[in-house]
Amino acid sequence: MIVAIASGKGGTGKTTVAVNLARLLGGGVHLLDCDVEEPNDHLFLPGTNGAAEPVTLPVPEVDQQRCDACGACSDFCAYHAIVSFGIKPLVFPELCHGCGGCALVCPRQAIREVPRRIGEIRTVEAGGVTLVQGRIDVGVPSSPPLIRAVRARAPAQGMTLVDAPPGTSCPVVAAVRGADLVVLVTEPTPFGLHDLELAVALVRELGIPCGVVINRAGSGDDRVHAFCRREGLPILAQIPDDRRIAEACSRGRLVVEALPEYEPLFRQLSGRVTHFAPTQRC
Amino acid sequence: MPERRVQTAPAGGARRTGIRELVVISGKGGTGKTSVAAALAVLAERPVVADCDVDAADLHLLLSPRVEARHGFRAGHEAVIDGGRCLGCGECFRLCRYGAIERTAGPAGGAACVVDPLACEGCGVCVRFCPAGAIAFPERTCGEWMVSRARTGPMVHARLGVAAENSGKLVSLVRQEARRLAAAEGRTTVIVDGPPGIGCPVIASLTGAAQVLVVTEPTVAGEHDLARVLALAGHFDIPAAVCVNKWDINPQMTWRIEDAAAAAGARVVGRIRHDPGVTAAQLRQLTVVETGTACAEDVRALWRQLGFANPNEE
Numbered sequence: 296m297i298v299a300i301a302s303g304k305g306g307t308g309k310t311t312v313a314v315n316l317a318r319l320l321g322g323g324v325h326l327l328d329c330d331v332e333e334p335n336d337h338l339f340l341p342g343t344n345g346a347a348e349p350v351t352l353p354v355p356e357v358d359q360q361r362c363d364a365c366g367a368c369s370d371f372c373a374y375h376a377i378v379s380f381g382i383k384p385l386v387f388p389e390l391c392h393g394c395g396g397c398a399l400v401c402p403r404q405a406i407r408e409v410p411r412r413i414g415e416i417r418t419v420e421a422g423g424v425t426l427v428q429g430r431i432d433v434g435v436p437s438s439p440p441l442i443r444a445v446r447a448r449a450p451a452q453g454m455t456l457v458d459a460p461p462g463t464s465c466p467v468v469a470a471v472r473g474a475d476l477v478v479l480v481t482e483p484t485p486f487g488l489h490d491l492e493l494a495v496a497l498v499r500e501l502g503i504p505c506g507v508v509i510n511r512a513g514s515g516d517d518r519v520h521a522f523c524r525r526e527g528l529p530i531l532a533q534i535p536d537d538r539r540i541a542e543a544c545s546r547g548r549l550v551v552e553a554l555p556e557y558e559p560l561f562r563q564l565s566g567r568v569t570h571f572a573p574t575q576r577c
Numbered sequence: 578m579p580e581r582r583v584q585t586a587p588a589g590g591a592r593r594t595g596i597r598e599l600v601v602i603s604g605k606g607g608t609g610k611t612s613v614a615a616a617l618a619v620l621a622e623r624p625v626v627a628d629c630d631v632d633a634a635d636l637h638l639l640l641s642p643r644v645e646a647r648h649g650f651r652a653g654h655e656a657v658i659d660g661g662r663c664l665g666c667g668e669c670f671r672l673c674r675y676g677a678i679e680r681t682a683g684p685a686g687g688a689a690c691v692v693d694p695l696a697c698e699g700c701g702v703c704v705r706f707c708p709a710g711a712i713a714f715p716e717r718t719c720g721e722w723m724v725s726r727a728r729t730g731p732m733v734h735a736r737l738g739v740a741a742e743n744s745g746k747l748v749s750l751v752r753q754e755a756r757r758l759a760a761a762e763g764r765t766t767v768i769v770d771g772p773p774g775i776g777c778p779v780i781a782s783l784t785g786a787a788q789v790l791v792v793t794e795p796t797v798a799g800e801h802d803l804a805r806v807l808a809l810a811g812h813f814d815i816p817a818a819v820c821v822n823k824w825d826i827n828p829q830m831t832w833r834i835e836d837a838a839a840a841a842g843a844r845v846v847g848r849i850r851h852d853p854g855v856t857a858a859q860l861r862q863l864t865v866v867e868t869g870t871a872c873a874e875d876v877r878a879l880w881r882q883l884g885f886a887n888p889n890e891e
Binding site: 303304305306307310332333335338339371373374392393394395396399400431433434435436437438443460461462463464465466467468472484485486489490493496497500501514515516538541542544545546547 | 603604605606607608611631632633635638653654672674675676695696698699700701702705706737739740741742744745772773774775776777778779780794795796797798799801802805808809812823826827830851853856859860862
């Protein structure tokens with residue numbers, strides 16, 4: 296079972312929910328940190344670090360001898376990553392999506408694809424939790440290829456949690472696509488509600504069942520609750536607005552360890568997630 | 578994707594027109610970036626405001642803009658297979674590197690291919706190599722952008738379609754429009770609310786800006802993410818300033834972050850206290866400097882420290 300933890304708005308507590316759930320589930324659970332621009336799960340789940348494995352994207356390399364500057368590659372490239380104005384083409388690797396089209400359309404077979412590093416994957420064994428972390432290199436604009444590489448590490452069997460990036464655009468789709476359940480973490484504020492509405496629209500578009508965790512419950516108003524009722528979204532847990540939780544998280548502590556009185560709350564969430572009826576649709 | 582770097586307006590170009598952009602970003606999400614950006618927009622003299630967090634835009638919830646013009650945002654293309662002409666040969670399935678082609682049973686019982694629009698990256702490989710010429714490649718509508726009047730003056734904002742691509746291009750468009758409005762109305766300050774992370778919409782938000790303000794929080798995650806976002810600002814050679822929001826949640830961590838920020842070459846420009854009044858202001862659709870809650874004085878001090886008030890002094 297793959298459970299993705301996502302949110303439209305950033306900083307609502309996705310990572311808090313993901314790492315505490317992973318700790319409670321234990322027993323071989325995989326946690327995939329797909330927030331590859333700013334991965335944070337490892338800060339809460341220290342463990343034995345595996346070697347970093349580089350992740351690459353195939354980008355074009357032009358054989359200057361064979362190229363006759365016909366411009367076919369440049370005309371084809373949808374991303375302007377290979378450009379030729381009557382001269383031999385220039386490659387802008389940071390714009391390349393690695394589709395391979397330029398090499399296919401080149402009539403002189405003058406383009407070959409070479410791997411370009413975009414980031415790395417690190418596997419951490421953290422007390423019963425296998426944490427797979429993607430980390431995009433600073434300055435690399437496009438994260439979906441790395442996110443897909445992290446997602447490919449989900450084992451065929453057993454429980455996998457995915458910590459998704461914030462937002463509602465292509466990186467979130469790459470992280471969440473194919474999950475069995477999406478847990479949307481939000482907060483009861485106007486920003487939280489607005490971004491939850493967007494996230495629900497995204498999850499519905501993908502056709503995945505979802506439930507909501509309301510973090511910092513009590514800090515704002517009840518419009519998020521009303522929205523969930525109206526839309527038939529199950530509220531899986533409410534985490535109170537407790538400054539001690541914020542302080543524990545600020546130090547990289549797990550809530551279930553630093554504040555054991557909250558363990559039952561996360562245990563209940565874990566039970567609801569594990570036994571989420573697949574017929575419940577968003 | 579961001580604009581190609583050679584095409585983006587360099588800081589020098591911006592200075593020639595007298596327009597300076599302050600881009601507020603955070604690395605980690607939810608640190609209070611939008612609340613700070615909105616408050617700075619209220620403090621700034623005749624600003625233009627641009628919301629570049631296009632896939633979870635929230636600034637309008639504080640600045641109550643009245644939309645004056647709405648434009649569709651089209652970017653890129655998407656592959657669409659004509660089921661009537663598809664031979665089911667699977668060539669597209671073999672060539673697609675994004676797993677965007679699904680093979681299904683066709684109407685006549687044979688195989689047929691369909692494109693999953695959420696996975697299609699619009700590269701056009703399948704379109705070019707389909708032996709039956711069965712794949713169309715229409716332009717894709719990815720969202721919309723708006724020019725509005727907010728309490729603070731002109732505001733440009735956008736809404737990326739759900740699950741859409743090309744957020745970087747939309748960000749570039751929003752910034753370009755904000756600069757154009759500033760020039761047309763003789764305004765010199767553009768306040769940009771940027772997206773979280775360090776990916777393409779962030780890069781598109783900050784290339785060529787006069788100054789980046791990173792709003793972070795005193796947590797292990799805030800510390801970790803700040804290092805990456807400062808590296809990104811350094812990569813594009815943008816001067817960075819840092820402020821720690823909710824600093825009193827963990828004072829030791831605040832000191833550590835401020836030291837690390839200074840060591841990375843950033844200016845430390847202020848601290849904002851943890852204040853439930855921020856959410857209270859949000860519920861009233863106001864900024865903290867308008868409700869006068871406790872942290873408002875911290876934000877005012879931050880604005881003075883940024884030195885953005887009078888561009889002629891620089």
